[in-house]
Amino acid sequence: MxxxxxxxxxxxxxxxxxxxxxxxxxxxxxxxxxxxxxxEYVLNQLVDTxxxxxxxxxxxxxxxxxxxxxxxxSRRRGTGSTSTAQRLGAARSLSDGSATETAATExx
Numbered sequence: 001m002x003x004x005x006x007x008x009x010x011x012x013x014x015x016x017x018x019x020x021x022x023x024x025x026x027x028x029x030x031x032x033x034x035x036x037x038x039x040e041y042v043l044n045q046l047v048d049t050x051x052x053x054x055x056x057x058x059x060x061x062x063x064x065x066x067x068x069x070x071x072x073x074s075r076r077r078g079t080g081s082t083s084t085a086q087r088l089g090a091a092r093s094l095s096d097g098s099a100t101e102t103a104a105t106e107x108x
Contacts, residue, residue, distance in 0.1 A: 002035045004045040013040065 020028065032039045051057060 002031075004031070004035055004037075004042060004049070011044075 028039050028042060032042045035042070
């Protein structure tokens, strides 16, 4: 009998990218196949069941009810140092021998 039961209702899913060691990855996929559910479901159930047993964490979480998810950093295009397009243009101009022409254009 499996510890994790197959899904009974849907939840809102968010994307989270992480890395696992080879053995954990193999175990994750094997367990998902064992219960006939996707790996995302297995990971969610592990968080729900294992962390729910940590009494110190439950106490801490009650004292810290706010979200602990880091806020995404805003990445603005075109700000900061030289853009990728500018760097590529400079690299191409060096290979063409027209570096002086490109440098003068970038200053304008």
